[in-house]
Each structure stands twice: as C-alpha cells, then as structure tokens.
Amino acid sequence: MGEDRLFIVFLAVAIVVLLARALAGRLRMPDTILLVVLGMAAGFVPALPAVVVPPELVLLGFLPPLLYNAAFFTAPREARADAAPIFTLAFGLTTVTTVAVAAAVHALLPDVGWAAALAFGAAVSPTDAVAATAVLQRLGAPPRLVTILEGESLINDGAALTIFMLAVEALGTDFTVGHGAARVAQIVLGGVAYGLVVSIAVRRLRRWITDPVSQIIVSLATPYVAFIPAEHLGASGVLATVTAGFWIGTRGEGFLQPASRLAGTTFWRILIFLLESALFVLLGLEIREILRGPGGQSWGLVAVTALAVSATVLGVRLVWQFANGPLARLVPGGRRVQAGLGRRQRLVIGLGGLRGAISLAIALSLPAAVGDRRGLLVLVTALVVLVTLVGQAPLLPLLLRRLGLVEPERRRAEAMLARKAGLQAALARLEELAEDEEVDERTAEAFRQMLELRLDRVRYFLGAGREAEGAAPPGSGRVRAELVRAQRAKLTALYGKGRIGAQTLREISRELDFEDPFGVRRPPS
Incomplete structure (x- = not known):
C-alpha cells in the first residue's frame, strides 16, 4: 500500500472514529454499534482505496493487546465466585456453538470442508462483551451479569482460538484423534506455563522501574512477548497472553506508583478503543473487495448463510442458557452456584452474547489454504457481527427495564x-x-x-x-x-x-x- 493510500486509510479511520464518538453521545448508543455501521458504510465510499488486511497483521498486531487488556482488568473475586457459569459458557457453549455453526455452514456450502467450517465456527463462537457490558453498566444492571459476560468473553477467546488453530492445522495435514489430543495438551499447558513465566519476569522487571513512560513501554511489549514466542513454540499465544495479563493484573498492581497506574490506565483505554475501532473500519474498507465475488456463490445463498449462522449462534446460546440451569443443579454445589440466576437473568445473558472485534480478527486470520471461500466466510462473519450488534444490543435496555433488572442507584x-x-x-x-x-x-x-x-x-x-x-x-x-x-x-x-x-x-x-x-x-x- 503506497504512502498516499495509507494516509487516506488512516484519515478514514480517524474520521469514522470521531463521528462514531460524537453520534454515540447524542444517540446514547455504544460506540461499537456505530463503528460497525459507519465502518461498513465507509467501505462503499468511491474515493477510498480498496483494502486487503493481511491475516498476520490482525493476528499479531491486534489480538495480543486486546486479550491482554481484557485479562488485566478481570475482577478476581467476582470471577472466582461465578467460575461455574463462566466456564460452562466459555468452554461448553463455545464448543457446542462451534460444532453447530460448522454443521450449518457445511450443510449450506458442502464444498467448504469440515476443517474450514470448524475454523469458521470458532471465529463466530466467542463473544465480545464490550457493547453488552457498556449497556448493562450504564443502566445499572446487576453486577453479576456483567461479571459473567466479561469472564465468558475473556476465556472463550482462548477456547475458540484453540479450536481455530487445530482446524487450521487440519486443513493441510492428516489429523488423528491422538494427534489432536497431544496438540491440545501442548497448546493449553504450554500456553499457560509460558504465560506464567512471562508474568513473573515482567513483574520483577517492573518492580525496579519508576518512570511512568518506561512502565507503559514495558506494559505494551508484554502481550507481544507473551503471544509471539508462544506461537513459535507451538503453544497457545492466546492463553499465554491471557495468563500473563490476569496474573499481572491481579497480583502486580501493588508495586506500581500511582502516577504509573494513572498514565498506564489512560494509555490502555485509548489504545484499546483505537484498536477496536480501527479493526471495524478496516473490515468495512475490505468489504468492498469481498463483495466483488463471494466465493462464487449467489447473493441469495450468502444472505441465507448469514441468517442461518446468526440464528444458530443465538438459538444455541438461548437453549444452552435455559437447559444448563437445571442440569447444573444436579452437580454437587450446583444449586448454590446457580442461585440468583433465574429466567430473567438467563434471558439477558442469552441476548448479551454479542460478536465483535475478536470474531472479526479471527475470521480475517483465516489462511489462504481455505481457498476461494475465504472471502465468503469473512463476509458472513461481518454480517453475523452486524446482526448481533445492531440487532441484539439495542434490545438489551428495553429488556432490562421490562424485566425489572435496572438498578441505577x-x-x-x-x-x-x-x-x-x-x-x-x-x-x-x-x-x-x-x-x-x-x-x-x-x-x-x-x-x-x-x-x-x-x-x-x-x-x-x-x-x-x-x-x-x-x-x-x-x-x-x-x-x-x-x-x-x-x-x-x-x-x-x-x-x-x-x-x-x-x-x-x-x-x-x-x-x-x-x-x-x-x-x-x-x-x-
């Protein structure tokens, strides 16, 4: 991409972000929804150049800081208290959603192999709690709902990307059950172990740094130091980054000066907003190229596939929410854990499973080995994100008020x-x-x-x-x-x-x- 085109793209990102921020305050809507709509609209402006986002840029440039920030600000006590519902959503629901979406895609697009279908299912299975929790917190929803959605969103990224990595490997190799089990152990255990090593080393390093700017530099380097080497070692860069972020965030803040915390918090809040915003806008600019030829399929089939996947994602989540409660009560201690999660709360959690930046990042990371269907799958992912954000998020305020779950004071x-x-x-x-x-x-x-x-x-x-x-x-x-x-x-x-x-x-x-x-x-x- 030439310098002129690069400048135009950066300018388009800045304009869309500023416009979304201005409209979000007036319309009282989460920024994420407007960024999706405006970002996609920007892709159809004739003066803007066509953009093709390299999968490596998304995987290595966007994901590490997004994951690290989410893990760093996890609430440990609340997450521990609701570990059971969080883990059932993050692992159980993510796996079931991945398989269900893969089956739906394979039925509608038989020429998309099972490996590619599973990789796509892993892309749309993780939730992005940014928009949902923004609505819940603004209205004063019960904090437990926010904790469960945030905890699920953090952990299911690791589960989804583990499935994604295995599915991508299966695209070009003979994949056996034994090989898969060994790789899961390597990916999970290796990622967690390496993340702990990084977190301990970074914590000791930051103990001796007093300059706030140097603290910010180290904090920015940490997710990449955790993610990239773990990937090269055959482990999960996602789990390594999440482990490092969680460990440092819950155990490392005490040795920082207040000035370092203030500067770091401000820096990371702006950085994460810009990364998520840029991801949506870059996707919008890429859509024009994707729309030129959606994998050789008719537009009717593309629309049907997007609706089928959206319905599968939402339907599986709602069924899981209402079926999981009675089953969980059969487990020792399950009745106590499920206390306070009635039908009203489960309905909110079910509709709060929005898709966002992580799904876009994973879909854009689909390798060329997927073939001509890569553009189609990225397009369907974008439509699913659009449906869940624009379709579900505006319903949450109405639902919370109707169900009497608003606690503004x-x-x-x-x-x-x-x-x-x-x-x-x-x-x-x-x-x-x-x-x-x-x-x-x-x-x-x-x-x-x-x-x-x-x-x-x-x-x-x-x-x-x-x-x-x-x-x-x-x-x-x-x-x-x-x-x-x-x-x-x-x-x-x-x-x-x-x-x-x-x-x-x-x-x-x-x-x-x-x-x-x-x-x-x-x-x-």
Whole structure:
C-alpha cells in the first residue's frame, strides 16, 4: 500500500472514529454499534482505496493487546465466585456453538470442508462483551451479569482460538484423534506455563522501574512477548497472553506508583478503543473487495448463510442458557452456584452474547489454504457481527427495564459507602498521627477540616447530612500519603469482604491516585 493510500486509510479511520464518538453521545448508543455501521458504510465510499488486511497483521498486531487488556482488568473475586457459569459458557457453549455453526455452514456450502467450517465456527463462537457490558453498566444492571459476560468473553477467546488453530492445522495435514489430543495438551499447558513465566519476569522487571513512560513501554511489549514466542513454540499465544495479563493484573498492581497506574490506565483505554475501532473500519474498507465475488456463490445463498449462522449462534446460546440451569443443579454445589440466576437473568445473558472485534480478527486470520471461500466466510462473519450488534444490543435496555433488572442507584450508593468508609479510616489515622506527635496540630487540623468537608459531601449524597462547600487546604506530602494509604487499606478490606465490587474499587483507587500521584509505593500484593 503506497504512502498516499495509507494516509487516506488512516484519515478514514480517524474520521469514522470521531463521528462514531460524537453520534454515540447524542444517540446514547455504544460506540461499537456505530463503528460497525459507519465502518461498513465507509467501505462503499468511491474515493477510498480498496483494502486487503493481511491475516498476520490482525493476528499479531491486534489480538495480543486486546486479550491482554481484557485479562488485566478481570475482577478476581467476582470471577472466582461465578467460575461455574463462566466456564460452562466459555468452554461448553463455545464448543457446542462451534460444532453447530460448522454443521450449518457445511450443510449450506458442502464444498467448504469440515476443517474450514470448524475454523469458521470458532471465529463466530466467542463473544465480545464490550457493547453488552457498556449497556448493562450504564443502566445499572446487576453486577453479576456483567461479571459473567466479561469472564465468558475473556476465556472463550482462548477456547475458540484453540479450536481455530487445530482446524487450521487440519486443513493441510492428516489429523488423528491422538494427534489432536497431544496438540491440545501442548497448546493449553504450554500456553499457560509460558504465560506464567512471562508474568513473573515482567513483574520483577517492573518492580525496579519508576518512570511512568518506561512502565507503559514495558506494559505494551508484554502481550507481544507473551503471544509471539508462544506461537513459535507451538503453544497457545492466546492463553499465554491471557495468563500473563490476569496474573499481572491481579497480583502486580501493588508495586506500581500511582502516577504509573494513572498514565498506564489512560494509555490502555485509548489504545484499546483505537484498536477496536480501527479493526471495524478496516473490515468495512475490505468489504468492498469481498463483495466483488463471494466465493462464487449467489447473493441469495450468502444472505441465507448469514441468517442461518446468526440464528444458530443465538438459538444455541438461548437453549444452552435455559437447559444448563437445571442440569447444573444436579452437580454437587450446583444449586448454590446457580442461585440468583433465574429466567430473567438467563434471558439477558442469552441476548448479551454479542460478536465483535475478536470474531472479526479471527475470521480475517483465516489462511489462504481455505481457498476461494475465504472471502465468503469473512463476509458472513461481518454480517453475523452486524446482526448481533445492531440487532441484539439495542434490545438489551428495553429488556432490562421490562424485566425489572435496572438498578441505577446501586453503583452510586456503593461508591458513596466506600468513600465514607475510606474517609472515616483516614480521619482515624490522622488522629493516631496527632496523638503520636508525628504531625503538628496545625497541619492535623487543616487535614481534619478537609476530610470532614469531604465526608459531609458523602453524607449529603447518602441522605445523612448536608452538602458542605470548601476547598482542600494544602498540607504535608507525607501526611497526605498516610491518609491515602489508610483509605486504600479500607477499600481493600471492603473488597475482600465482598461489600464492594472490583469496578468500585478501581474507580475510587483512581481518585486516590489523583490525590497522591507520587505517593509511597504499596508493598506487592
């Protein structure tokens, strides 16, 4: 691609992203839906050049950071509590969906071999929770539904890509059951083991880095260091990346300075948004080339295939949701795990299985060995993503309200209670410092007034007091660090007892980072 064409493509991506952001705020819709629609529309603008995205670019350029970011921000306690429903969805449902989609494609397109059909089924089987969780969180849906959808979306990427790798290998070789079992062990165990090695090494390295920019560079390199060598070793780069991200995210944040966390969080939020946006727009620009000849099939057959695959994906998921509950109760401890997941919750989870950037990335990674049908399968994947995002996502707000699952004040009340507890802990620590004469009375009084003003505001929002106005007076950096540390300790204790969720913990931790961006490091967790 020449420099002029490359510039035009980058400009088109930027314009579509900005337009989607502007419309998302006005229409109150998730960015992902608008990016899909506008990205595909951009592909039909005559002035834009045709684009063919190399599968290697998608597999090696887009997937590692997307997977790493999702794993890094996993909520460990919530995921552990809902491990059973998450794993049944991530492994059981992903496998069943892959086989069902492969059977449907093979029935409609017999000349597409079973290996290619399974590879395609693996592409459309993983869910992308970005759009669904954006809707759920904005409306204040029960946090358990968000946790299950996010956990499923993270783990089923590894399951789907493992099946995808095996199916791609089967395209050009004689594949036996024994060989398949050995490769699964190599892919899974090797990927997890290598991911642990990378996470331990990166954690030790980042322990000695104090510069926020250097921290960001290391964090950006980590998913590629986990993904690419694992692939060359014959293991799962996906599982290695997910393992590294989860291990560092749940065990590594304690040794980072607040300034590094603030800069890193902002950088990764922007990076992931740009990567997902660029993937949708690049797909839209590639669609024009795909539409010129959909694998030699008629457009009627393409439409039927896309609808059949979309119906299979949704139908299998809904059947699994409502059939899995009674079966899970037969397992020891299953009744306790399934408590709170009634028909209303299962229906939301069933309709929350949207497809997105990961499905596009996997489909675009289909090798040339698939033959002339590669373009057709990529096109059908794009249509399935479009149907699930544009068809299902707008129904979620209506469904949540109709089923009475909207709790708009829950997160706000939870955050206010956590702030109240943290401020009270800071006041108690301040009194200890004053009693031990580690701080003079004038400084202590300044901080006492500041904390009490903030506590008054929190009590006002909780309905237990009146709002107080005033600015926080300046004070000693060491005292500020002590008070922030006390609040952090209280937040950690509240999270450990299950009284607040991971999202509330991160939200208030970021606020404390702003209060003391260069504070003393916390000991590694």
